[in-house]
Structures are given as structure tokens and as C-alpha cells.
Amino acid sequence: MKAILHTGNSLSWLPDPEDRPWMLLPVGNRPILEYWIEGCLDLGIRDIRIVLGEGGYGIETYAGEGERWGVNITYSFLNSNETPEDFPRRSPDLWKEGLLYVCEPCFPLRSQKVLNTPEKGSLFLLGPEENPCGFYVSDSECLARFLDAGNFPRPPTQAAPFSAYRLETPKAYFDLNMRMIKGEISNYLAPGYELLEGSHVGYNVIIPPSVILEAPVMIGNDVRLRPLCAVGPHAVIGNSVVLDSQAELRNCVILDGSYIGRNLVIEEKIVAGNLLIDPESGEIFRLDDPLLLGDVGVGNSFSNSFSLLLEKVPALFLWILMFPGFLLLYTLIRLTRSGTFKMKSKLDRKDTPRDFPIFTPLRSNGFTVVFQALSLDRWPLLVKVFINQSALCGHAPIDPDLEKERREKLPGNIPGVFHDELLLSEPLLPVIGDMYALNYLHNRSMIGDINLFFRVWFRRLLKTSTFRNGEKHG
Amino acid sequence: MQSDFIIENDLGILQLKGDFNVVQVDDFRQKFSIWFKANSGVKNVVVDMSEVTMVDSAGLGVLIAIIKQVTDRGGEMNLCGLMKRVRMVFEITRTHKIFSIYDDLGEAKQAFK
Numbered sequence: 043m044k045a046i047l048h049t050g051n052s053l054s055w056l057p058d059p060e061d062r063p064w065m066l067l068p069v070g071n072r073p074i075l076e077y078w079i080e081g082c083l084d085l086g087i088r089d090i091r092i093v094l095g096e097g098g099y100g101i102e103t104y105a106g107e108g109e110r111w112g113v114n115i116t117y118s119f120l121n122s123n124e125t126p127e128d129f130p131r132r133s134p135d136l137w138k139e140g141l142l143y144v145c146e147p148c149f150p151l152r153s154q155k156v157l158n159t160p161e162k163g164s165l166f167l168l169g170p171e172e173n174p175c176g177f178y179v180s181d182s183e184c185l186a187r188f189l190d191a192g193n194f195p196r197p198p199t200q201a202a203p204f205s206a207y208r209l210e211t212p213k214a215y216f217d218l219n220m221r222m223i224k225g226e227i228s229n230y231l232a233p234g235y236e237l238l239e240g241s242h243v244g245y246n247v248i249i250p251p252s253v254i255l256e257a258p259v260m261i262g263n264d265v266r267l268r269p270l271c272a273v274g275p276h277a278v279i280g281n282s283v284v285l286d287s288q289a290e291l292r293n294c295v296i297l298d299g300s301y302i303g304r305n306l307v308i309e310e311k312i313v314a315g316n317l318l319i320d321p322e323s324g325e326i327f328r329l330d331d332p333l334l335l336g337d338v339g340v341g342n343s344f345s346n347s348f349s350l351l352l353e354k355v356p357a358l359f360l361w362i363l364m365f366p367g368f369l370l371l372y373t374l375i376r377l378t379r380s381g382t383f384k385m386k387s388k389l390d391r392k393d394t395p396r397d398f399p400i401f402t403p404l405r406s407n408g409f410t411v412v413f414q415a416l417s418l419d420r421w422p423l424l425v426k427v428f429i430n431q432s433a434l435c436g437h438a439p440i441d442p443d444l445e446k447e448r449r450e451k452l453p454g455n456i457p458g459v460f461h462d463e464l465l466l467s468e469p470l471l472p473v474i475g476d477m478y479a480l481n482y483l484h485n486r487s488m489i490g491d492i493n494l495f496f497r498v499w500f501r502r503l504l505k506t507s508t509f510r511n512g513e514k515h516g
Numbered sequence: 517m518q519s520d521f522i523i524e525n526d527l528g529i530l531q532l533k534g535d536f537n538v539v540q541v542d543d544f545r546q547k548f549s550i551w552f553k554a555n556s557g558v559k560n561v562v563v564d565m566s567e568v569t570m571v572d573s574a575g576l577g578v579l580i581a582i583i584k585q586v587t588d589r590g591g592e593m594n595l596c597g598l599m600k601r602v603r604m605v606f607e608i609t610r611t612h613k614i615f616s617i618y619d620d621l622g623e624a625k626q627a628f629k
Contacts, residue, residue: 099607102600117603121616132623451610462573474577477609481573484608497538 043089043180045082045142048126049075050095053147055212055324057317061453063097064147064209066104068280068297070222070230071242071260073104074149074209077230079111081150081204085178086159087142088113093120093129099484127188134189140180144168148175148206149218152229158203166198168206175206216312216321219278219295223258241274244281262298284338301336352488353434357427357459360434368421371413381410383422388439390431393455395442398423398432415503423459433458435491435498437479448476454483460498517568519544521551527628528558529621533567538574545578552585559591562624566597571605580614592616596624 049065056062065075082090090113094101098119108115120129126145130137148169160166163181167174177194179185184195209215225240240258247265249255256274262281267273270288277291280298285291290307297314312319315337318327329335375381381404385397401419403410413419426432432439436458440449449455462478482494517540518533530548534540552558563579565571579595586593596618598606606612618624 094607094612098612099604102604102607118619119606119612119617121618122613123616132618132626474580477576477580477611478573480609481576481605 043085043087043140043142044137045087045090046093046130046137046144047075047078047090048093048095048120048129048145049098049101050093050120050126051145051147052096053209053215055210055319055326056314057326057328058314061097061100062297062314063095063101066097066100067209067215068262068278068295069149069215069218070227070278071244071262071280075101075105076111077150078144079105079108079113079115080230082142083111083113085142085203090115091118092116093118093126095120131189134186137185137189138182140178140182141185142176142178144176144206146175146206147209149209150204151207151218152204154229160200160203164200165195166200166202167194167196168202169208171196171198175208178202212312212319212321212324216295216310220276220293223260223276223278225258227260256292268304282338299338301332301338303334303336306334353491354428357424357434361421361424364416364418364421364424367416368418371409371416371418374409375413378407378409380405380407381413387442388457389442389449389455390426391433391455391457392430393449396426396431398426398439415505417460417499417502420459427459431457435460435494437461437482438475448479451476452479452483456483456486458482458494460495462494462498517544519547521547523555523558524625526557526559527625528552528555528561529564529625530561531564531567535570536565536568536575536578537570537572541574541578545581548582549585552582559586559589560628561586561591561593562621562628563593563595564597564621564624565595565602566599566621568602569599571602573609576605576609576611580611583615592628594618594624594627596621 047065049063051064053064056064056067065078066073069077079090082088090108092101092105092115094117098117102117105115118129120126130141130143160178160180165177165179165181165184168176168178174194179188179195187193188195207214207218209218223240241255241260243249243261244263244265246263247261247267249267250269252269253267254272256272259274259277259279261273261279262283264282265279266284268285268287271285272290273279273285274292276293278295279291280296280300282299283296284301286302286304288305289302291302293310294308295312296302296308297312300313300315302308302313310321312321313335316329316332316335318329318335319325382402383399384402386400387395388398390396399422401414403414423432427434433456436456438461439457440455462482517536520531522529522531536544561582583593594616597620598617606615606617616627618627
């Protein structure tokens with residue numbers, strides 16, 4: 043018996059699905075994925091195939107190989123030309139013994155702690171019969187029909203031990219959390235465990251004496267509450283949340299990594315970073331003021347501040363070292379009218395459009411080739427490092443007008459004087475730029491920056507032919 | 517890195533072994549271009565990465581470059597057998613949306629039938 047859990051479909055009401063795939067949305071204070079894995083265990087399923095889509099990295103990082111639950115989790119991708127029903131048809135023999143199949147965003151809603159084990163040969167649908175989110179089948183004939191034709195097996199032979207609660211709207215998600223916190227969460231606790239007085243507080247939570255907690259509340263791990271906050275009743279707070287002084291939360295769901303500003307009152311709302319979602323109407327408000335709501339994450343960490351300080355020293359050293367060469371060669375370039383700097387609008391580290399001086403060769407000659415090969419064209423950009431508009435190493439700066447979509451895809455913005463775009467000599471596809479930027483933002487480290495700096499520097503030095511042929515690199 | 521180029525019923529199969537990074541990609545790209553030009557009957561390509569232990573951004577860049585060559589000829593390219601370490605690189609760079617990725621060589625070949 044095996045299970046296929048599709049995590050690829052994104053929730054239409056939740057922006058940034060890459061950062062918040064639906065399987066990692068918390069219900070109570072645990073991601074939906076965990077409830078599904080526990081559901082599989084209760085049905086006697088230990089082989090789980092997770093089909094990745096949006097936010098695959100987060101899911102794989104969270105669930106690993108399933109050792110935490112004693113299951114075996116493997117991963118696959120659903121390709122763009124496939125539907126979820128196509129996936130099990132790739133290797134039908136794998137599922138012959140039976141299958142639990144979940145293909146839409148939904149939650150396994152239990153009415154009791156212990157599930158009745160399905161009988162052999164049974165079939166039940168997850169969710170309403172007219173519009174199910176998946177099924178469970180242990181009858182090989184039924185399954186073969188599904189694998190052949192792609193239609194959900196019917197009719198069900200028994201009632202499902204849990205129903206699938208669809209998460210189509212923010213209201214459904216909000217209501218589910220409220221149901222959980224009002225008591226249904228006890229159906230998901232292992233026998234012998236009880237939720238004391240309707241409250242749960244995770245690990246590493248700092249609560250000053252002046253905070254008022256009114257049950258039922260659920261607080262995740264690594265949460266900071268500042269003085270004079272009032273939390274609850276019916277507040278679900280995820281992991282790594284910071285609640286500033288005198289803020290009040292009741293009847294609300296705060297997703298992981300959110301910051302709630304000072305004196306704010308959040309009621310009947312879902313907060314996801316800087317997004318305020320009204321569950322009733324489904325309206326989403328993006329607040330651009332980090333003093334109100336914000337993300338606790340990229341750009342605020344200690345390591346970012348540390349590297350910011352450290353990169354200024356090498357930038358100053360480079361600026362002094364390159365100055366004589368820049369002065370000499372740029373004077374010659376201007377005299378021969380073979381190149382100039384043009385100001386182009388790019389987003390700085392704080393996502394503000396700024397003018398960046400970009401060297402534009404007007405014709406290729408020895409001066410422009412040496413000028414670019416020695417990276418002297420980057421000399422004016424070093425000034426941007428001193429004033430925190432750019433990093434010494436990072437990803438390619440983003441054009442605020444032409445690449446708005448690209449910025450939205452990235453979890454942060456660290457434009458670098460030295461960046462990775464020079465590694466390919468074929469015409470750069472936009473997707474390669476995105477790929478480099480994402481790779482950089484995920485794996486950013488001081489050693490990585492040093493590696494990147496030398497790689498780009500030497501690559502430019504060795505690839506003088508690309509400058510000779512007049513290729514431009516932004 | 518070791519690369520083998522096989523043709524089965526006009527289906528090109530590239531079997532890669534070892535690290536697929538900035539050090540090796542130039543050599544692989546040249547080998548692929550020569551092989552692909554020499555075998556004009558090959559339209560569809562499967563890249564078997566079951567023995568690739570590591571991929572970096574340069575490796576991904578080359579895979580994107582070769583998918584372009586394949587699609588320019590009217591064919592498709594499937595990847596298969598990604599190890600965890602390799603799969604994570606595809607996930608964080610979201611390049612899994614560009615490629616068709618299958619669990620094993622059999623599935624990847626089957627997809628062309």
C-alpha cells in the first residue's frame with residue numbers, strides 16, 4: 043500500500059506559493075503535510091511519494107526522507123505537460139497493492155482520534171462525491187481502471203475514516219484553524235496526550251511577565267512576544283513570529299516568519315509576512331511599511347549584517363587599488379570615444395530604483411577589452427557598496443521596469459557588483475538570470491561570496507575574447 | 517565527469533556520471549554539440565542523471581542550453597534519476613519547471629511513446 047501526495051497545486055488565494063506551499067501551511071501549529079503523513083500511518087501506509095511543484099525545496103527540507111515519522115518518503119516532479127492523474131500512470135506497477143491518492147489542496151479532517159482501518163478491497167473518496175480531492179483504494183481492479191482511464195474509481199464501498207476538507211478559500215482555511223483551536227485538535231493527538239487548558243506554547247518562546255495570554259491559543263517555536271501584548275482567545279501563531287509591544291491578537295492566524303508591529307490589533311485576519319488577508323472577502327492587502335507588518339527573514343539576519351560590514355573593507359581596498367587603472371584607461375577610452383558609462387535604473391538592496399553606472403562600449407578596441415577584463419568597469423559601482431545600495435558579491439541587479447516579475451519571484455534582493463552572469467558565453471536566457479539569483483540567495487555565505495568574487499574576476503580576465511567580440515554584460 | 521552518448525531508435529540517451537560543474541561543463545557542451553550535429557536523426561533526448569553526484573549553476577546553464585538545441589530541432593528533452601543533492605538544486609533554482617523530470621530511465625523513455 044502506497045500514497046501519492048500532490049503538493050504542486052497552489053492556492054489561488056495565497057500569494058507567493060513558492061514561499062508558502064499549501065502543504066506547509068500551519069493548521070493549529072503544524073503544517074498540513076504532517077497531518078497527511080500521520081493519516082497515512084493510521085491507514086497502514088509507510089511508502090509515501092510526494093509529488094513536488096511550488097515550494098518543493100521547503101517541503102523536502104521539512105519532511106526529509108520521513109525518518110521523523112517512521113515512513114519512507116520519496117519525491118518526484120510533476121511535469122508541465124502532465125495532470126496529477128498522469129503521474130501514477132508513469133509506472134502503474136508501483137501502485138498495484140493499493141493507493142491513497144491526494145491531488146488537491148485539502149486537509150484530513152477526523153471526527154475521532156483512532157481511525158477505523160479500511161477493509162481489504164475497500165474504496166472511499168476524499169471529499170464530496172461530486173468533487174473529490176482524492177481517494178483510497180485497495181482493490182486492484184478498481185485501481186487498474188483508474189490507471190487506464192484516469193477517472194476516479196467509483197462507487198465508494200465504505201465511508202472514509204476521515205473527510206477531506208477543501209482549502210479553496212481563505213475563509214475555509216481560517217475556519218479550519220478556529221475549529222482546531224476550539225478543541226478539534228485533540229482528535230489529532232496521539233492517545234495519552236491531552237491539550238492542557240486549550241493552550242499550546244512551543245519551544246524557545248519568550249513571554250515577558252506583562253503579556254496576557256487568554257486560552258485557547260497556540261504559539262509555535264522561536265516566537266518573541268514583547269511587553270504588554272495581549273494574545274487570544276483563538277489566536278494561532280506560527281514559528282519564528284515577532285509580536286511587538288502592545289499588539290493585540292485575537293481570532294486570527296499568523297503564519298510562520300511574520301512580524302506584527304507595535305500597537306496593532308489583529309482580529310479576524312490571516313497574516314502572512316507583510317500580507318494581511320481578510321478570510322471573509324478573500325481580499326489581500328500587501329503592506330509595504332515594515333513597521334506595521336513584515337517578514338522575519340531575508341535581510342534582517344545577523345549574518346547579513348555581519349557580511350555587510352565585512353564587504354565594505356574589501357570594497358574600499360579594491361576601490362583604491364583600481365583607481366589608478368580606472369583613471370588611466372577610462373581617460374584613454376574617452377579620448378578615443380570607444381566607450382562611456384550610461385546610467386541605468388536598477389533596484390538597490392532596499393528595492394528602491396536607483397541609477398547604476400553601466401559601462402557601454404561604443405566600439406571594441408584594446409582599451410575597452412583591457413578595461414573590462416580587469417573589471418575596471420565595475421569601479422564606479424563599488425561606491426554603491428559603501429552607501430549600502432549594492433553588495434560586493436550578489437546576483438545581477440534587477441531592472442525595476444523590465445524585470446518586475448523577476449523580482450517578485452526572488453525571496454530577497456542582493457544586487458552585486460560582482461555576479462555570476464559571466465559564466466556563460468551563449469546568449470543569456472532570462473531564466474538563467476533567475477536561476478543564478480535564486481541559487482545565490484539560497485546558498486549565500488561568506489565563503490561562497492569569496493569564491494564568487496574570484497570566479498567572476500578570473501573568468502572576466504580569461505574571457506577577454508567575449509569583450510573583443512563586443513558582448514555586453516550588465 | 518564521464519558522459520556517454522547512446523542512440524536507441526532515434527532517441528538520444530546521455531548518461532552522465534560524477535560531478536557536473538563549472539570545471540566540466542565546457543567540455544560536455546562541446547561534446548554534446550558535436551554529437552548532436554553528427555546525429556541529425558536524433559530528435560528527442562533523455563539525460564540520465566542517476567549517477568550525477570552534484571550539479572552547480574553552470575551545469576544547469578548547460579542543460580538549459582542543450583534543451584534549447586533540442587527544442588530548436590523540434591524535439592523534447594527529459595531528465596531522469598535525480599539524486600537528492602541534485603534534485604534540491606533543481607528545486608531551489610525552480611528549474612524543475614523548465615525540464616520534464618522522471619524518476620528513472622524507463623519512465624523517461626516511456627514518455628516519448
